[in-house]
Amino acid sequence: MKKRKVNPLSRVFVKLLGNEKYQVITIPVFAILLSLVVGAAVIAALGKDPVSAYLNLLQGCGIWPKQKYAGGKSMLTDFFSFMNYWTPMIFASLAVAVALKAGLFNIGVSGQMLAAGFVSTILVGYSSLAAPIAKPLVIVVAIIVGGLVGAFIGWLKYKFNINEVVSSIMINYIIQYVVAFLINTKYVDPVSRQSTNVSDASRLTLMSTEIGGFKYDIPLGIVLAIIVAFVIKFVFDKTTFGYEIKTVGLNRKAAQYAGINVGRNMVTAMLISGALSGLAGATYYLGYFCSIQPKVLSSTGFDAIAVSLLGNSNPLGILLSSFLISIMGKGKTYMSSSAGLDAEIASVITGLILLFSACGAFIQYLVKRSKENIAEIEKANKAEVDK
Amino acid sequence: MVDKIIIDGLSFGLPLFVMAIGGIYSERSGITNLALEGLQGAGAFVGALVAFFMMQSLGANSQIPYYAAMLFAMLGGMLYAMLHGLLCVKFKADQVISGVVINILAMALTEFLTKVVNRVAFGKPSNKFELGVSKRWTVPGLSEIPVIGAFFKDIYPFEVIIIVVAVVAWYVLYRTKFGLHLRACGDNPHAVDAAGIDVAKIRFIAVMVSGALSGLAGMSFAYSISANYSSGIYVGYGYLSIAALIFGNWKIVPTLAACMLFGFANSAGHQLVQAAGLPSSYSDLIMILPYVLTMLLLVFFSKHNDAPKALGEIYDKGKR
Known part of the structure; x- marks a missing residue:
């Protein structure tokens, strides 16, 4: 039998989110990060710099310093x-x-x-x-x-x-x-x-x-x-x-x-x-x-x-x-005036954050499945070695 | 005056009704649908977008954009509803969360896209699509009858479409095997599953409907009340039709009565203010009429108000 390999991506996925004790925190954080990435892609598609747009959001809220006041x-x-x-x-x-x-x-x-x-x-x-x-x-x-x-x-x-x-x-x-x-x-x-x-x-x-x-x-x-x-x-x-x-x-x-x-x-x-x-x-x-x-x-x-x-x-x-x-x-007002982006894009990102977070149960399910998958493959491989 | 009450009442009540039927389909199949508000806006956005582009090439007098808008609004709404279906059926998300999120996302996306399309395609800073008010029809002969004639006078074409759609929807829900399965999904999905029918598929279709x-x-609201498409479409009609369908006990015919109550009380209020010659600020006070009336009626009719048994429950095959 051929030795099956574990997809390294799913291994990372499980490593990060697999601990059920911390899933209450890790999964929402993962969902939020995911939506920020998607939001960044949208901003980039509009021809603007996503990092500075996100910084603008923070600057508009006084969480990150502006260049001048x-x-x-x-x-x-x-x-x-x-x-x-x-x-x-x-x-x-x-x-x-x-x-x-x-x-x-x-x-x-x-x-x-x-x-x-x-x-x-x-x-x-x-x-x-x-x-x-x-x-x-x-x-x-x-x-x-x-x-x-x-x-x-x-x-x-x-x-x-x-x-x-x-x-x-x-x-x-x-x-x-x-x-x-x-x-x-x-x-x-x-x-x-x-x-x-x-x-x-x-x-x-x-x-x-x-x-x-x-x-x-x-x-x-x-x-x-x-x-x-x-x-x-x-x-x-x-x-x-x-x-x-x-x-x-x-x-x-x-x-x-x-x-x-x-x-x-x-x-x-x-x-x-x-x-x-x-x-x-x-x-x-x-x-x-x-x-x-x-x-x-x-x-x-x-x-x-x-x-x-x-x-x-x-x-x-x-x-x-x-x-x-x-x-x-x-922060969207400052982002809009500073980066020249429509303020509505911030609302779209908010919507995405909420959307991905709503899928928390599904992410949890995916993690559980890949965890079982990895365990199964490793068990099979071990059995192969033992033989 | 009575004529006007009937004409305006129908043009407001019927769109509410057709949206409520959609809600009934979804909720009778077991999927809570708070997303109606977002679905109507997203659907109307797609319809308005298509109509707006067609108007540029066909001219303002052509009737084609109007019907194309209706068709594409339905397609757009269906497509956007698949997101709700995906979240609720496939991803097993909380249905209430999903509904609210779908609304928020719809508002943000359509507002953003309306602005972008206007800027990119037409080079002007605008946050709406001008559509104009739809043409109206009057049935000769029938409209001459006193009082009842008003039902055949000055009707918007969309009202006819809605009535046809409503009749078909009623037939499908109560007289076909599919309708039976759909209703069973909302009451006892396990039994449906045991009978070898795919619960997930039926629920997904119901949400798409x-x-x-x-x-x-x-789209009907955009062509009648506002004469344009803008974020002004999100004023809570979706929530109002949810109220109507719960008031109508998740049944189509009583829901029609609820929607007509909203429609006629609304238009009667407007006419009353005009007839009494009151300043326009008084119309605000009269506008509470439909809602106060509903509250009073609910006091008497809520005893037997029962939601579908499995409404809002995530269907899990393994769970008994």
Whole structure:
């Protein structure tokens, strides 16, 4: 019998990704690298230098130094404004993840963000309250409004068996139109055609704050976002409450049989999910922005679904995945102006990253198969030698 | 006024309906399809691209680009849907993730390509393809009947195409062996497999059908509401038709009712604002009508709302 040879490429493949203990990390990283390579090929096909385009993305986010900075700006300025952009994405993705743990699909994050952002805007943003009162109040109002909308969706599901996807979509539209109506009739800025800007005191981002000769937009929400991510991680890993919600998500009937109150857990999960969406709304409409464009739902709530799943619905994974996706979103403006590439190419690469990551299970399967394949060939070869 | 409500209601409701049928095909076969939004956009992009190039050589008066657009939108949607099929059926990806990712990718790709094509082929910076509004037909005689006549007045040609497609789709799903197998795949794929039928193949075809029908819907929207193709096509019609099909309990006829509800409530709202002489900002308030109505109806009709049993489950032969 002829001696069969192992394909060296598949040996490398198995060596890198074969360890099942680290596959949670290695496979997504592999998928991301793969998509960056494909993205680089696309950029190269357009006749531009992919490496400098990728560097531009990082430079636009203050993660890599630019060649020169305008007066009063530094790398840290860019990084702060990146964090400002990143914050709502963290909250929104956490919102999706919490609902997902309970087996519910919250496609209404954008609507909940808008409702919370709007109510905080008119209640606090247009008031003359001083910053130390206004800022916490914005957060409280946003949590309450977002939480109520979320809980309402959960309650409809529990009480009337209304599919949460349908009710979320309907409520998205209702919020979008009602807010547009109120803005256009009462709160519109005649020049920008958006809602009037909120007061600086209520805004969760300290705009153009001068420290040591440089100006920064300091997002206060980011601290909260990171703390919240760890709290959620703790709640789901270590508490009875988190365990109950996860059980409901995995098997509703089994949970009920085990004496868990399924309805209450679904409503609570949606309440928390909505509250997180509310925080996303506050940091988006009264942080990154300071006004609301009528009749537009932000795409953050929809992107968050993918970001959350890319992070494996794990709060710490979400911090990483939202960081990555936000780099694409934030850095593309600088890349477009600096490299002369269409900003949309960054969105295409984002799409590719998500696409390849969605194939994680398949990559895992491929690794497993080539591992078995190699083992089989080696066994056969060994038997040959022994004979 | 009633005439106008019916005319506009149909031209909005029917494309939603045909997209929802696509969704029903996919979901009844067991594949969750949140990708409708992306499929309609990607399909319409291909259709609009073909029509736009044909218009350059055939002139604006020719009707050929219009029908070619419909055909190519279906083909384009089908082709793009294969990506969803590949991910869900072959790569065993999570179907919800796949759907959302397909949407995000569709938006990014079509926006990017529209810009590139405009720049490279026509040398102008534009992010849309101007298509114009489609011609309309009026059936002589029938359209004279009071009230009901409106169903035969000012109809877009795509409405006729959609009705034909819908009837065929209904027949195939409920009256043919293939339709039976498809529905069985969504309820008990193991039984289908045991009967010697290829579950993966049926599901893949179902997803392709949903792509084709969504493409047709997207093209119809491009030719009626917006009169051009741009990223403005992604305003959530796909999600709306998903809502309609769930509301319609994954059955074609009740879904038609749901879509007509959306269509007529929508056009009635517009007419109401106009008739009452209210400022245009009030139309926003009236626009919540279809959605509030749906919510109320759902309260009464959701008791027996049951998704196909194996919906969203990755089919694994070894698992029992």
